[in-house]
Amino acid sequence: MAKFQRLAEQASSLAELREEIESQGAKSAGEVSFMSSVLVQATLPHSDPGDVDAWGRTNGDLSLYIQPGVEKQEDGTFQSLGCPYGSYPRLILIWINSQVARHGRRRLDLGESLSGFMEDLGLQVTGGDHGTVGRFREQMRRLFGAKIGMIWGRPGREKRRAAVVADELDLWWDPKDPDQRTLWESSVQLSKPFFEAIRKRPVPADRRILREIKQSSLAVDLYLWTTYRVACIEEPLVLSWQQVHDQMGADYSRVADFARKARERLQEISLVWQDLEYETPRGRLKLYPSPPSVGRLVDKDEEE
Numbered sequence: 001m002a003k004f005q006r007l008a009e010q011a012s013s014l015a016e017l018r019e020e021i022e023s024q025g026a027k028s029a030g031e032v033s034f035m036s037s038v039l040v041q042a043t044l045p046h047s048d049p050g051d052v053d054a055w056g057r058t059n060g061d062l063s064l065y066i067q068p069g070v071e072k073q074e075d076g077t078f079q080s081l082g083c084p085y086g087s088y089p090r091l092i093l094i095w096i097n098s099q100v101a102r103h104g105r106r107r108l109d110l111g112e113s114l115s116g117f118m119e120d121l122g123l124q125v126t127g128g129d130h131g132t133v134g135r136f137r138e139q140m141r142r143l144f145g146a147k148i149g150m151i152w153g154r155p156g157r158e159k160r161r162a163a164v165v166a167d168e169l170d171l172w173w174d175p176k177d178p179d180q181r182t183l184w185e186s187s188v189q190l191s192k193p194f195f196e197a198i199r200k201r202p203v204p205a206d207r208r209i210l211r212e213i214k215q216s217s218l219a220v221d222l223y224l225w226t227t228y229r230v231a232c233i234e235e236p237l238v239l240s241w242q243q244v245h246d247q248m249g250a251d252y253s254r255v256a257d258f259a260r261k262a263r264e265r266l267q268e269i270s271l272v273w274q275d276l277e278y279e280t281p282r283g284r285l286k287l288y289p290s291p292p293s294v295g296r297l298v299d300k301d302e303e304e
Helices: 004-024 035-043 089-103 112-120 132-145 190-200 206-213 216-229 241-247 255-272
Strands: 032-035 055-059 062-067 070-072 077-080 107-111 149-156 157-164 166-170 186-190 205-207 235-239 284-287
Touching: 004 206, 004 216, 032 035, 032 062, 032 089, 032 149, 032 206, 035 216, 035 235, 055 241, 070 132, 077 255, 089 107, 089 190, 089 216, 107 112, 112 132, 157 190, 186 190, 205 206, 205 216, 206 216, 206 255, 216 255, 216 284, 235 241, 241 255, 241 284
Parallel strands: none
Antiparallel strands: 032 205, 055 062, 062 149, 070 077, 107 186, 149 157, 166 186, 235 284
């Protein structure tokens, strides 16, 4: 009974959001966010890859890999921070890309308190061993300490680009008191190569939809990827669920389980994004050319 009640509440919430979006688009409502097209085509892991030297995903000619940063232990030794994974680093990356798209700066202010930054991302702030604060801070440190690389490869040619996410990170927040304000604002300075990589042709998205689906990293990936893909194709695009699985950062032991989850998330997304046209014939996903979730914004490089 509780499950059906949750589903009914979710359906009601999605219906209300659809009406809001139909009455006012993301641009006029001031609810446009952005994500790098490269990070849309090949995504971060959904679950913890564990203690690995590097983790990667491939989509066609593009491969993305992540190398964890390090942290100093109390005994003076160093160990891996681990790879960023799940919803939190995705939401942080969307925030970063949105700030870069709007202001064009490498140094970004994170605010006076940890709770304030989390609320800006639409997250609940809860403490304790099982609260959101500790997990969010850990994922933030993993992301800002990581090195992200891209490899474009095809027979006879290979191109590589890699960069640490941040050149510099100043965190003045006390994780035990996330509401505490400090005299200095926390900030991050993106590395120049990472900054240059994410500022080209960012994918616009509706922040209201992202807030609704933020608990599922798969839903976030599918929403960003579909709005990017449907605007690029002129003919229907048909992919096997194996192909979709391989580029979504998911590691399901059975592709059939991934396909079931993906169909559920796509159905939720389509309830609020009315223009999304797709079918799921047996073993496949078929996308049709459609208007993107947010109308295409002119790229600054193209304006020049």
